[in-house]
Amino acid sequence: EIVMTQSPATLSVSPGERATLSCRAGQSINRNLAWYQQRPGQAPRLLIYGASTRATGIPPRFSGGGSGTEFTLTISSLQSEDFAVYYCQQYHNWPPLTFGGGTKVEIK
């Protein structure tokens, strides 16, 4: 099983500022990584796949990077609707498909 580790667990950011979230894989997953956003009380929503490709309708302030074992999700200028929990997921080797523990982005 490929273990996914996200950091930090909580990130406090002011609106308009930049946020950078990290995700580490327990072994190389090439670029087989997706990011999801989950707002309170809602289902997760796909943001990024292939480590850096934005899903349909995702604004360009969201960008993904990395390969191998180290990945980042950057939100260039936080909007009010971006305060949420973010999860990474690997699909390089499965079963099982595995998620990171999540990073909560909260208002500073």
Added chain:
Amino acid sequence: EVQLMESGGGLVQPGGSLRLSCAASGFIFSSHDMNWVRQAPGKGLEWISNIRTSGDVTNYADSVKGRFTISRDNAKNSLYLLMNSLTAEDTAVYYCVRDNAVLTGYYFFDYWGPGTLVTVSS
């Protein structure tokens, strides 16, 4: 518009069984692999099962293997999850999720239902 809608959640006693359903619309259901992902209260996401388009190949997380059974009815555009021998650790919101494999060959999740809550308690 792709829509997924789960039903069948509720309160069940430990050791009991429950069957979840997911009604799909807005896409060719029979052409897509489908999954169940769950989220315990206040916790992260856990993939639990996948079923291929024809239903002949299934995969499970170790945590549910031998207790849960995923199935589908392509004629009814429906996905199911039969859950047996439930324990408190199975308490979670269960999401019906489409993956993108048929389009890209990769198993990330492009559409999610709103989820249905399963509570296992006496």
